[in-house]
Amino acid sequence: MPPVQAVFFIVLSLLVVKTISHFGRKRTTRLRGPKNISLIFGFYRHIQERDDPGVVYEKWAEEYGPAYIVPGPFGSKRIVICDPKANAHFYSRETYGYVQTKLARVFIEKLFGRGLLWAEGDSHKRQRKAITPAFSNAAIRRLSTVFHDSAYKMKDAWDAIIDNEKADHSIIDVQKWMNHVSLDSIGIAGFGHDFRALEGRNTPVVDVFDSFDDANTDFFSRIIFFLGPVFPTLQNLPTRSNRMLRRLRETMGRIADELLERSRQAKGGKEDTVTVDKSIIGLLVKSENVGTQLRMSSEEVLAQMNTLLLAGYETTSISLTWALIELSRQLDKQQKLRDEIASLGNSDPSWENITSGLPYLDAVVHEILRLHPPVTETTRIAAEEDIIPFNCPITTADGTTTDTLVVAKGTIICSPIAYLNTSEALWGPDSRDFVPERWLDERFGGAKEVQGYRHTLTFSEGPRVCLGRTFALAEFKIILAMMIRYYRFELPDGPETPIVKHPSILPRPKVKGCEGGQVPLKVWRIEAA
Numbered sequence: 015m016p017p018v019q020a021v022f023f024i025v026l027s028l029l030v031v032k033t034i035s036h037f038g039r040k041r042t043t044r045l046r047g048p049k050n051i052s053l054i055f056g057f058y059r060h061i062q063e064r065d066d067p068g069v070v071y072e073k074w075a076e077e078y079g080p081a082y083i084v085p086g087p088f089g090s091k092r093i094v095i096c097d098p099k100a101n102a103h104f105y106s107r108e109t110y111g112y113v114q115t116k117l118a119r120v121f122i123e124k125l126f127g128r129g130l131l132w133a134e135g136d137s138h139k140r141q142r143k144a145i146t147p148a149f150s151n152a153a154i155r156r157l158s159t160v161f162h163d164s165a166y167k168m169k170d171a172w173d174a175i176i177d178n179e180k181a182d183h184s185i186i187d188v189q190k191w192m193n194h195v196s197l198d199s200i201g202i203a204g205f206g207h208d209f210r211a212l213e214g215r216n217t218p219v220v221d222v223f224d225s226f227d228d229a230n231t232d233f234f235s236r237i238i239f240f241l242g243p244v245f246p247t248l249q250n251l252p253t254r255s256n257r258m259l260r261r262l263r264e265t266m267g268r269i270a271d272e273l274l275e276r277s278r279q280a281k282g283g284k285e286d287t288v289t290v291d292k293s294i295i296g297l298l299v300k301s302e303n304v305g306t307q308l309r310m311s312s313e314e315v316l317a318q319m320n321t322l323l324l325a326g327y328e329t330t331s332i333s334l335t336w337a338l339i340e341l342s343r344q345l346d347k348q349q350k351l352r353d354e355i356a357s358l359g360n361s362d363p364s365w366e367n368i369t370s371g372l373p374y375l376d377a378v379v380h381e382i383l384r385l386h387p388p389v390t391e392t393t394r395i396a397a398e399e400d401i402i403p404f405n406c407p408i409t410t411a412d413g414t415t416t417d418t419l420v421v422a423k424g425t426i427i428c429s430p431i432a433y434l435n436t437s438e439a440l441w442g443p444d445s446r447d448f449v450p451e452r453w454l455d456e457r458f459g460g461a462k463e464v465q466g467y468r469h470t471l472t473f474s475e476g477p478r479v480c481l482g483r484t485f486a487l488a489e490f491k492i493i494l495a496m497m498i499r500y501y502r503f504e505l506p507d508g509p510e511t512p513i514v515k516h517p518s519i520l521p522r523p524k525v526k527g528c529e530g531g532q533v534p535l536k537v538w539r540i541e542a543a
Contacts, residue, residue, distance in 0.1 A: 019185050020513070021435070025183070028338055028450065029475055032406055035268055040399045040401075040420050040421075040422055041420065041422050042093070042419075042420060042421055042422040042425045043081075043408070043410055043416065043418075043420045043421075044076045044410055044411040044412065045078070045081055045082050045083045045408070045410060045411055045419075046079070046081035046082055046083070046409065046410070047074070047078055047082040047084055047085070048074060048078075048082075048084065048085070049085075050085035051085075053088065053089075053323070054087060054088065055087050056084070056085040056086040056087050056088075056089075057084050057085055057086070057089065058086050058087055058394040061084075063515075064515075065513075065514055065515045066432065066436075067390050067391065067430070067432045067433075068390070068430065068432035068433040068435065068436045068437070068446075068448070069335055070301070071094060071096065071430040071431055071432070071433035072436075072437055072438065072439075073438070074094070075433065075437070078409075079406070079407075079408055079409050080095065080096045080097035080100065080404055080405075080406045080408060081093060081094070081096070081097065081100065081404065081408045081419050082094055082234075082509050083097050083467045084428070085157055086426075088345050090426070091426070092393065092426035092427065093419070093421075093425060093426065093427050093428065094428045094430055095402065095419070095427060095428070095429060095430075096430060096433055096434070096437070097404045097405055097406055097444060098434070098440075098460075098461075098463035098464045098465065099403055099405040099463065100402045100404050100405075100419065101402065101429050101434065101464070101465075101471070101475075101482075102464075102465040102475070103402050103403055103430070103467075104394075104402065104427060104429055105392075105466075105471075105474065105475035105476035105478075106475075106476045107400065107476070108394065108476045108477050108478050109133075109134045109135050109138045109139070109477045109478065110134070110135050110397065111396065111397055111398055112394035112395070112396055112397065112427060113134045113135075113394060113395060113396075113397045114134065114305040114394065115393060115394065115395050115426065116395075118393070119132060124259060124260070124263065125199050125259055125262065125263055125320070125324070126263075126317050126320045126321045126324070127263075127267075127314075127316055127317030127320055128313060128314060128355040129141065129314055129316075129318045129320065129321050130142060130145065130317070130321060130481070131317075136302045138477065138478075139477070140310075141310060141318070142477075142481065143316060144310055145149055145318060145481060146481065149481050149484060149485060150483055150484075151484060154484045154485050154488050155365045155488075157411070157485070157488075158365050158488055158492060159208070160199055160202045160203040161203070161488065161489045161492040162362050162492060162496070163202075163494055164195050164198050164199045164202070164212065165195065165491065165493045165496035165497070167195075167198070167212040167213070168191060168194075168195050168212050168493075168497075169212075169496065169500055171191075171212060171214075171409075172186065172191075172501065172539075173539065176537070176539050177449040180326025182538065183536050183537055183538045183539075184536075184537050185506065185534050185535070185536060185537070186534065186535060186537045187532045187533060187534050188335060188338050188375075188523065188533050188534075188535050188537075189283050189331070189335045189523075189524070189531055189532060189533040190532070191212075192330075192331040192334040192335045192338075193211070193327070194211035194212050194220070195211075195212060195331075195334075195493055196326065196327045196328075196330045196331040196334070197209050197211045197219070197220065197327045197331075198210070198211050198212050198372075199321060199326075199330075199489055199493075200326030200327055200330075200375065201234060201323075203485070204322055204323070204326060205319070205323070205488075207269070218265045218268075219265050219398075221267065222258070222261055222262050222265045227506055228412065230242065230418075236421070238251045243458050253510075262324075263320070263466065266319075266320045266323055266324065267316060267320065267369075269323070271316070281344075295339060305445055306380065310503075322482070324519070325482065326482060326485070326486070328388070328518075328519055328520050329388040329520065330486055330489055330490055332386070332388050332520060332522055333382055333383060333386065333388065333486075334490060334493060334494060335522065335523055335533055336385070336386040336523055337378065337379070337382045337494050338446045338497070338503050338525055338533075338535060339505070339513055339533065340381075340382060340385070341378070341498070341501045341503060342504050342505045342509070342535055343448065343505065343509045343511070344448060345504070345509075347378070347448070348498065348503065349467055349496050350374060351374055351375060351378055352498050352499065352502075352540075354372055354373075354374045354375060355372065355375065355495050355498060355499045356499070361371075362492075362496070363375075363491070363492055363495045363496075368487075368488060368491040368492060372491070372495070373454060374454070375491055375492070375494070375495055376453065377450035377451065377452075377453035378450045378465075378494070379487065379490055379491055379494065380450075380453050380468055380470075381448060381449065381450045381452070382448075383452060383470065383472045383473075384468075384470050384472065385435070385436060385446070385448060386523075387431050387432060387435055387470070387471070387472040388472075388520045388521075389431060389472075389474075390430075390431055390432040390521070391428055391429060391430050391431050391432065392428070392429040392431060392471075392474065393426060393427070393428045393429075394424050394426070394427055394429075395424060395425070395426050395427070395428060396421050396422065396424060396425045397423065398423050399420075399421065399422060400420075401418050401421070402418065402419040402421060403417065404417050404418065404419065405416055405417075405463065428539075429471065431471045431472065434461075434464055434466075434470070434471050435470045435471060435472065437461075439460060440459060440460040440461040440463075440464065441458070441460075441461050442457065442459045448519060453468075467479070467483065499540070500539065500540055501537050501538060501539060501540060502537070502538040502540055503535045503536070503537055503538075504535065504538075505525075505535060505536070506525065506534055506535065506536060511525060511526075511528040512525070512527075513525060513526065513533075516530070516531040518531060536538075
């Protein structure tokens with residue numbers, strides 16, 4: 015065959031194959047949804063700036079059903095799935111069928127590196143398997159004394175504040191202190207490093223964490239945050255927020271380098287001293303061994319340390335702050351919790367206590383995690399075609415009904431955690447009220463269909479379910495129990511004090527009108543019996 019004819023034949027064959035592939039490909043089910051309100055932002059800004067995004071999603075679910083399409087910036091779209099069965103299917107196929115969006119991967123790589131949060135598929139499976147032993151119940155039980163020590167350090171500092179003011183109570187910015195107690199706890203328990211934030215030590219990592227809360231408040235940072243899903247490269251512009259992210263990454267990287275080098279030197283030919291050690295850093299150093307199938311590169315090890323440091327700090331401090339806010343709104347529930355803790359006498363809450371012996375503490379903690387999940391939604395892109403099953407029928411754009419959703423490759427899917435955790439349809443008419451008692455008499459209603467930890471998605475689900483859940487729950491329970499045992503808390507202007515959302519790495523609560531992300535509470539010391 016002459017060369018010209020050969021080229022023509024190859025091009026024609028490729029076009030035929032591509033055409034057949036295009037028409038044979040499944041197309042995403044056409045859905046109903048709200049009309050676009052902004053060509054630039056779509057509904058993304060409207061959702062993200064709401065104090066409770068779950069309210070927005072619930073309103074749309076009532077109008078459009080368990081699956082609907084929401085316009086995003088510059089004509090982009092995403093499908094929101096509000097059905098428990100659909101969400102169970104979605105989470106079960108993460109890292110292979112549904113993967114991070116390009117924006118998420120850019121953001122995660124910039125902040126953490128190519129670790130567990132960034133990885134997908136086989137790489138994610140390998141990294142997770144290497145780290146999992148560090149988060150066993152036995153390992154966390156050994157670390158629980160660290161949380162007691164951190165709580166007592168904070169108690170010493172608060173007692174000094176109250177003594178110096180020579181008043182019956184003091185005004186304390188509890189959010190700042192929750193940041194510091196969380197940072198010191200993850201530093202010691204995870205890496206054997208004391209940041210000494212509770213002692214007032216102004217180390218670089220404390221400084222960068224404290225200053226980050228104000229980094230997302232300038233105009234350009236907010237604009238880039240809202241347009242990032244369409245233009246991920248905007249994350250490279252030198253805005254205040256991006257500069258702070260870079261500084262945070264560099265600071266954490268220096269600390270991780272120092273801790274890893276210290277552990278490698280300690281190893282010094284005595285491998286057993288590290289491999290027997292079940293701490294986080296011990297497992298990370300072990301994973302660098304060439305002989306293991308779970309070997310992680312030095313880049314991956316550093317990324318895990320950055321992830322664990324920031325995730326362990328940020329999520330727990332936010333949850334502790336919300337717990338103090340809700341218990342200050344309902345003083346009777348605060349006293350009920352205090353009475354339960356007082357039943358321990360002079361003993362600190364043990365591992366057995368926090369896992370099964372303090373039911374009201376357990377109820378308070380899970381109600382906070384239900385109402386105020388640090389991450390309010392999961393957004394992924396379909397890496398391949400899929401069919402998502404639903405319990406409730408979907409009404410499509412042409413008015414027909416179906417119990418399955420056809421998803422084409424490249425479709426963006428959103429799981430609205432805030433909605434599924436607080437939906438009135440699932441949790442009943444008091445779904446958005448702080449009612450710890452629902453956990454004691456198991457008032458879960460339709461939420462029993464949600465396949466997540468304790469019928470919530472706060473810790474995610476599937477292959478990406480939170481690896482540090484046991485760690486986070488132990489730290490949360492011990493520190494909260496110690497605070498309620500020794501102090502009484504009230505909001506500055508009573509139970510009706512307005513609380514709004516403050517932008518940070520993850521959204522935080524703040525008392526309306528206060529500078530930055532401050533949550534000042536009135537704090538009374540309670541003398542031990």
